[in-house]
Amino acid sequence: xxxxxxxxxxxxxxxxxxxxxxxxxxxxxxxxxxxxxxxxxxxxxxxxxxxxxxxxxxxxxxxxxxxxxxxxxxxxxxxxxxxxxxxxxxxxxxxxxxxxxxxxxxxxxxxxxxxxxxxxxxxxxxxxxxxxxxxxxxxxxxxxxxxxxxxxxxxxxxxxxxxxxxxxxxxxxxxxxxxxxxxxxxxxxxxxxxxxxxxxxxxxxxxxxxxxxxxxxxxxxxxxxxxxxxxxxxxxxxxxxxxxxxxxxxxxxxxxxxxxxxxxxxxxxxxxxxxxxxxxxxxxxxxxxxxxxxxxxxxxxxxxxxxxxxxxxxxxxxxxxxxxxxxxxxxxxxxxxxxxxxxxxxxxxxxxxxxxxxxxxxxxxxxx
Amino acid sequence: xxxxxxxxxxxxxxxxxxxxxxxxxxxxxxxxxxxxxxxxxxxxxxxxxxxxxxxxxxxxxxxxxxxxxxxxxxxxxxxxxxxxxxxxxxxxxxxxxxxxxxxxxxxxxxxxxxxxxxxxxxxxxxxxxxxxxxxxxxxxxxxxxxxxxxxxxxxxxxxxxxxxxxxxxxxxxxxxxxxxxxxxxxxxxxxxxxxxxxxxxxxxxxxxxxxxxxxxxxxxxxxxxxxxxxxxxxxxxxxxxxxxxxxxxxxxxxxxxxxxxxxxxxxxxxxxxxxxxxxxxxxxxxxxxxxxxxxxxxxxxxxxxxxxxxxxxxxxxxxxxxxxxxxxxxxxxxxxxxxxxxxxxxxxxxxxxxxxxxxxxxxxxxxxxxxxxxxxxxxxxxxxxxxxxxxxxxxxxxxxxxxxxxxxxxxxxxxxxxxxxxxxxxxxxxxxxxxxxxxxxxxxxxxxxxxxxxxxxxxxxxxxxxxxxxxxxxxxxxxxxxxxxxxxxxxxxxxxxxxxxxxxxxxxxxxxxxxxxxxxxxx
Numbered sequence: 066x067x068x069x070x071x072x073x074x075x076x077x078x079x080x081x082x083x084x085x086x087x088x089x090x091x092x093x094x095x096x097x098x099x100x101x102x103x104x105x106x107x108x109x110x111x112x113x114x115x116x117x118x119x120x121x122x123x124x125x126x127x128x129x130x131x132x133x134x135x136x137x138x139x140x141x142x143x144x145x146x147x148x149x150x151x152x153x154x155x156x157x158x159x160x161x162x163x164x165x166x167x168x169x170x171x172x173x174x175x176x177x178x179x180x181x182x183x184x185x186x187x188x189x190x191x192x193x194x195x196x197x198x199x200x201x202x203x204x205x206x207x208x209x210x211x212x213x214x215x216x217x218x219x220x221x222x223x224x225x226x227x228x229x230x231x232x233x234x235x236x237x238x239x240x241x242x243x244x245x246x247x248x249x250x251x252x253x254x255x256x257x258x259x260x261x262x263x264x265x266x267x268x269x270x271x272x273x274x275x276x277x278x279x280x281x282x283x284x285x286x287x288x289x290x291x292x293x294x295x296x297x298x299x300x301x302x303x304x305x306x307x308x309x310x311x312x313x314x315x316x317x318x319x320x321x322x323x324x325x326x327x328x329x330x331x332x333x334x335x336x337x338x339x340x341x342x343x344x345x346x347x348x349x350x351x352x353x354x355x356x357x358x359x360x361x362x363x364x365x366x367x368x369x370x371x372x373x374x375x376x377x378x379x380x381x382x383x384x385x386x387x388x389x390x391x392x393x394x395x396x397x398x399x400x401x402x403x404x405x406x407x408x409x410x411x412x413x414x415x416x417x418x419x420x421x422x423x424x425x426x427x428x429x430x431x432x433x
Numbered sequence: 434x435x436x437x438x439x440x441x442x443x444x445x446x447x448x449x450x451x452x453x454x455x456x457x458x459x460x461x462x463x464x465x466x467x468x469x470x471x472x473x474x475x476x477x478x479x480x481x482x483x484x485x486x487x488x489x490x491x492x493x494x495x496x497x498x499x500x501x502x503x504x505x506x507x508x509x510x511x512x513x514x515x516x517x518x519x520x521x522x523x524x525x526x527x528x529x530x531x532x533x534x535x536x537x538x539x540x541x542x543x544x545x546x547x548x549x550x551x552x553x554x555x556x557x558x559x560x561x562x563x564x565x566x567x568x569x570x571x572x573x574x575x576x577x578x579x580x581x582x583x584x585x586x587x588x589x590x591x592x593x594x595x596x597x598x599x600x601x602x603x604x605x606x607x608x609x610x611x612x613x614x615x616x617x618x619x620x621x622x623x624x625x626x627x628x629x630x631x632x633x634x635x636x637x638x639x640x641x642x643x644x645x646x647x648x649x650x651x652x653x654x655x656x657x658x659x660x661x662x663x664x665x666x667x668x669x670x671x672x673x674x675x676x677x678x679x680x681x682x683x684x685x686x687x688x689x690x691x692x693x694x695x696x697x698x699x700x701x702x703x704x705x706x707x708x709x710x711x712x713x714x715x716x717x718x719x720x721x722x723x724x725x726x727x728x729x730x731x732x733x734x735x736x737x738x739x740x741x742x743x744x745x746x747x748x749x750x751x752x753x754x755x756x757x758x759x760x761x762x763x764x765x766x767x768x769x770x771x772x773x774x775x776x777x778x779x780x781x782x783x784x785x786x787x788x789x790x791x792x793x794x795x796x797x798x799x800x801x802x803x804x805x806x807x808x809x810x811x812x813x814x815x816x817x818x819x820x821x822x823x824x825x826x827x828x829x830x831x832x833x834x835x836x837x838x839x840x841x842x843x844x845x846x847x848x849x850x851x852x853x854x855x856x857x858x859x860x861x862x863x864x865x866x867x868x869x870x871x872x873x874x875x876x877x878x879x880x881x882x883x884x885x886x887x888x889x890x891x892x893x894x895x896x897x898x899x900x901x902x903x904x905x906x907x908x909x910x911x912x913x914x915x916x917x918x919x920x921x922x923x924x925x926x927x928x929x930x931x932x933x934x935x936x937x938x939x940x941x942x943x944x945x946x947x948x949x950x951x952x953x954x955x956x
Contacts, residue, residue: 246463247498253456254467254501258577260452287455323538326502331575334503337495337539349463359461 068150075180078148082160085152096159098351099183101190102129103174103205111343112193113161118344123351124158126183130205131163132171144170146177175204187211187354191347194218201234211354213347215240222275230364235356241275242360243346247338248280248302248316251326255307255314259328263314266292267306271299279363280305286366301340468896470501471579472546472570474563476554476594477586478508478519482617486648487585488523489530490888495543496533497885499893503574505546507566511553519549532886546574554586554593560601567603578610581644581895587696588619592633599637614638615895617646618709620904622700623920624913631906644895645909649710649815650902651887653876654850658717658817659726661844661852668842671821673796678839679949680802681818682714683956684846685810687763689934690784694775703754703786703916706806710815712739712912713904714846715802718817719792728900732908739911743791748922750948755785755930755939757809762935767809769934781928784808787942788919789949801949805942809934814956815846829865836868841954851875 066089068081100120102112109131116127135141145167152160164177182188189211190200196214197203206212216239219225229239256263266284270277280302281292297303300321307314312329316336324338457464473491475483494500508519524544528535548566552559570576582603584594595614598604606612614634621627634643649655662668671677684706690697697705713735720734745751758769771778785807792802821840834857843853852874857867894902930939937955946952 243463249456249461250464250467250498251502253454253464254469256454256456257467258470258501258575263455284456287458323541328575332503332573334575335542335545336502337498337536337542339536339538353462357463359458359463 066151066153070148070150072145073148074146075177078150078162078164078181081148081150082152082162085150086160089153096124096126096183096186098123098187098189098354099126099128099181100347100351101178101188101205101209102127103190103192104129104131104194106131106133108193109163112191113163115343115347116191117161118342119347119351120159122348125351126159126181127161128178128181129161129163130174130178131165132174133165133167134171135168141168144168144173146170173204175208178205179208182208189213189351189354191350193343198228199232200237201232210236211350212237213240213350214238216275217241217273219275222273223278226275226278226364226367230367233361233365235361238350238357238360239275239279239364240343240346240350242279242357242363243349244276244341245280245283245302246349247341248305249283251316251324251336251338252284252305252307252314255316255326255328258331259309259311259314261309261311263288263290263307263309265290265308267295267304267308268292268302269295269297269304269306270302272296274299274301277302278367282367283359283363286363465497465499466893466897467499468501468504468893469579470503470575470577471581471896472505472507472567472574472576473581473583473892473896474507474509474567475583475585476509476590477584478549479510479512479522480585483508483585484522484526485530486886486888487583487892488526489532490886490892492523492527492531492539492543493533493886493889494893496531496536496539497889500543500896502542503546503576504543505548505570505574505576506543507563507570508547508549509552509559509563510549511551513551514549516547516549520544520547523547532889546570546576554590554597557597557601560597560603564601564603578607579612579896581613581615583615585617588616588621588630591616591630595634595637604637611642611898612638613642613644613895613898615644615646619700619704620645620709620909621913622704624910624917627909627913631909635906640906641900643906644891644900644903645906646891647709647713647904648887648891649846650713650904651889651891652846652850653885654844654846655714655717656902657852658714658844663722672819674798674800676821677800678820678822679800679951680715680718681820681954682711682718682802682804682816683818683954684710684806684815685813685937685956686806686808687810687813687935689757689767689770689809690773690776694773698776698780698782701754701783701786702806702808703783703788703920707786707788707804708912708916709904709909711804711806712915713908714817715790715804716908718819718844719797719802721796726901728905731901732905736907736911738792738794739908739915741793741797742915743793744915744918745789745791748919749926751789751945752919752922753785753787753930753939753942753945754783754923755807755932755942756780756782757784757807757934758931760809760934760936762809763812767934769931770808781923783923783929785810785929785932785938785942787938787945789945790915803946803951803953805938805953807932807938811935811937811955813848816956817844817846818842818954818956819844820951820954829867833865834867836866838869843954849875 066085068085070077070081100116102116104112109129113127113129120127147165149163162181166174166177188209190206190209191213193215197206200206200212200214214229216222216225216229229237268277268281277294281294285292303319304315304317315327316324318324318338321340324336325333326336327333475487477483491506495504524540548570550559550563550566552562567580571578582598584591586594604612616634621630662672716735716738719738723730723734756770759772760767770776770784771780787803787805790802790804791800819842823839827834837857838855841855845851845853854872855869858870860866860868891902930941932939937953943953
């Protein structure tokens, strides 16, 4: 059932929610958290759809905060709150409220959201795009235990990762990190089976995909090794190669669905490694609401190195004029296409992204 | 890896310089526990259990990314099938029964490791072929010699199958690998047969490598009993004889014996259900806090409770068995037990059993535990109801509390998993009147809509070698020690009380509780 409230306030919305629940005959149901989605009209639909599906696993009150600051000075001066309440089959398993914040109110969203949070339940804020520089300092982010950003939506994903590292506070997490959980678990499982020291590693994947950087950072921080980042055509991540004395451990996925795990002295094996929907990512995020220390270590790892090795590496890139146009997955050691240790890749990123954003397979590692 | 972690690991495993995977970290809780390289061999793979539960569970595990790459599944049965026929059967049963959506790439990953071995249990060639298949899979799929043998066959074949496994060297793991046996209930039909079965199985597989499936222990709600009791502060203080009046544990089925006449007749509901499921539920409800969740710590506490169980002196007054008769159940006309096909019309097998047990320890002395189970009862339900004593004094008019019952905490094991609390509340209005209300926690509302199936959890635990959710052989033997005297008494005295299908059991069961001044809950 849907209720539209125009020019309203939080307490009217609260009564609206109770009324809507009564009308469909359901009592206060066991919702486990409040999910605040900060978005605009453009991406609200997709985000709500994903959150609605995730709510099948985590019944929640979903508050979509949609800013409409207005273009004209007159529109900006008028502050108004419109709300749309959805309960029952229209809203997954919980309740959904779309909050449209007009004019000046757009910058005061926390005043609307605070009274609508479920009592005593955790709060999660998700910015599908346009996340603030410092999520924990954001007025809405400050209300939450968990703040979900998505570096992939940024203009320069790698620069975004650097920002995330700088402003990290416990409870921050990024969907680029969530996306690589299956990769990480498969690589960990591979090392469960083969007890060897990894000497170095290569991560290959399409450009503008911060997941590849994060995976490389994670490997570098856990294994204390050099990790190269190679740009390929994708989709998403394509190959991870762990170099060991006995040979390479390779996890290779060219079609975004089914991967091949190759290990020395063992037959190649197929592994289902599907690229997941946003709803599945959100569901995974909501499963644990405590700070993700491993993410923190990984994302920060690059930033420290970034300041050390940064400038040095740009020169290396520039001096390497002849790399083949496409990546060379067949030659593991050949780093012809601007293979570079991750920290450097990340370091070069901010500038490089500005330079050549449109050439994914270019030799400038910036975009990786 | 930190030195501290390394030393802890060495302490736990007793191996110096044990491998600690640098990619794993206890803080990294996104990474699931994935089983190591391994395979599963199912005997009796054409059976119902295998098609409806095991195969879908294997697929669901693969779909959730919890199976190792190269995981292999070998079916063993009498049918004359090729690998492809077998794969087709698995495919169909997965499509029909799996909990998670069907995905082609997951299927492809699984299908590569599927093999079928045709043969009888006496057939030496078949077991030789099984051995070759396992060796072939070690090469082709990298299963590393780790195999679990799931005996989804009638218990009379257990000795035969394990002997064959031994004879063909299948029970001996190559160095650095494991071989495990998984067996389903019934674990014998009395103490003597259970001990014998344990002896046979343990003569082939080491004790720690034998996994007894009691699928109830794989259920989220059952695992939640421990969380409810030991993770919270508000229940444990009243979880004792000072506050608890009695406990009722019920497992009711609405179906009859179906096609299981051959198995069921002569076994009966007490052996089928009370000996394993209900006594396990009782043990979890009653145990003291284990020192840790290490399997050994948990089993030690469960054994203490089971060995402290006292059966009533007069079994005639405090146990009841029944048999369903012709009647109407949920709008359908159904046959009585004695009219079912394949049942001896003079059979005295119980299809309903209720017993009163007490636990002789400081916490529970004097608190009766009423266990009941039956077929063709009102509806399908399993629950544990902890019923509390009445308030010592009620400062209200007697008329005000007329409708107030005893407080109760009910753990709903299935269906509609959750926890209910019943307590008195004032009825809105000008006069003081107190009536029972319930407060509900439902899994379906607060957590994922579909919890993993019990078999998913249990199969994964077998592959991981985690024995926490499996009853150990001592528990099985202790349970039979409780049930044997009752069965003996029933054999010598009287016969099952008839009850109409679709009701909540024979009148004798109600009388049994009435004698103690109590009554059964309607679940």
